[in-house]
Amino acid sequence: MLRKDDMSRGLFRTSFMILFFSVGMFEIQPEETYTVVVNAANPVAEITRHDLAEIFLKKTRKWRNGAFIDPVDLSESSAVRTDFSKDIYRRRVAAIKAYWQKQIFAGRGVPPPEKIHDLEVLRYVDEHRAAIGYISAATSIEGFRVKVIEVVDNK
């Protein structure tokens, strides 16, 4: 027959084991694996997550100087896009894909152009003064007229 002490210890151990294995179930904030880039002539130095989401969903269309924003995306198979989507939209790539399908077939809009490789994104941002895109944090921007801007928490 179990003594009261034994029962308490058993309960504590069980709770600890549950908690230990549960830690893995909680979403750990991923280390940012992407950097956001704009054309070097763009005066913007930082942007909030909310504003970035609004831009890529084409709900915000203009920079403060009045120029129409030109967002460029990575292809949906890109791991960098997966991280960007989870961090900025708080949704998966498939959910954003469904959003754009609805926009397209309701006649309301089309998604930003998609590029397969970071270099294509850099080239696009280099060539379009109002463009904004994102690339792998490990990719160098040397040789392109672009700059990295900081993503900050929503104000």
Next chain:
Amino acid sequence: MLLSRSRSRGGGQVIKRAAYFSFVLFILLSGWIQGQSKLNIHGYLTQAYAVTDGNKIFGIPSCGTMDYRTLALQFRYDANPVNTMVIQFSHERIGTCPIMALKQDVEVDWAFFEHRFGDATSVKIGKIQIPLGIYNEIRDVGVLLPFYRLPYSPYGEGNYINETVNGLAFSHTLELLSDWELELNLYGGQWTWPEWYTFFNPFSGSLVTQAAEANIENGIGTQLWLNCPLEGLRFGLNGQRGHASGGILFQPDGWLGERDFNSLIFSVDATFHRFFVRSEYARCAFSGIDFAILLGYLQTGFNITEHIALNLQYEGAHGANIPTTSVTAFSNWGTRDRELNRDYSFGLNYNFNAENIVRFESHWNHGFLVENKAVSLSTGFPSYTRYIILSFSTCF
């Protein structure tokens, strides 16, 4: 059963041809030669096989049919960030449904010009998809729908809900306090309701089907959406009114005669990553008589895995104070209330990816929608029908 619906046929051929010509001219004048980055082409296709257990319903016979598909091709030209021209062509087959007598092989779904004022406001002019309820703007896009067809109540062919309007649409989004958002849509113009009616010809001893289109003039409507801070949850309200004439029901000496109508639709849409719940309730009433149609559905779906979804649906339609005789021929007509339709559905979807989905669904229907019988709403009896649909949807 007399049904009315909405594929707007366009203030005729004139508007269709004018929109088509304007679109082509606009492209040629606006830098078509410079490159095609301004032109986007998208399309979708759903091909189905459908069969019933006896009665013919929604164009589906008991011997089965593959003449069941929707296909569309959309051309969108963004001349600049504020001006857009869109034209979408469609091809739809609904088996042997009487509505097919009014359909062409290829039709102009929509053809409109849009101008945007800032981020939150736009105006469209032309033949426009009406922003009505949860599904009206995407009613044939298979990859976005839980079932092959939208709930018949209220979206079905013949239920006083129109798909497009020839006219004008205005849209504006308001940001309210604490991440609440209000979308306001206003539209007005002219549209049509296709109608069909099956009756027994005692001279030939056979069933005869008649199809025609009622005209809706001076139509106006609004769709409001209240988007909640909880992403995926929104509430909607649509109201519209107009004047109906012609067709079968609304002829001067028809069953209902020419008269004004008004309708209201309440919508709840809760769409999340793992599941969704959607429900809509519609009421359509007519001036001068107490007759009203009440329509509604409840739909839910669960993503069992990343690729497999289970969907369930109940829908129903009820007629209140249905005239038992022609209101134009008799000064005293009797009325009765009747359940017009009830449908329980179960479906399993497998999505290979966001663009390719296979769907199996089974429906149990009880009502007056069968097409192989001439049934009086006043004195007839509803029929039980079971039908299944296997479909494949793709888009690009």
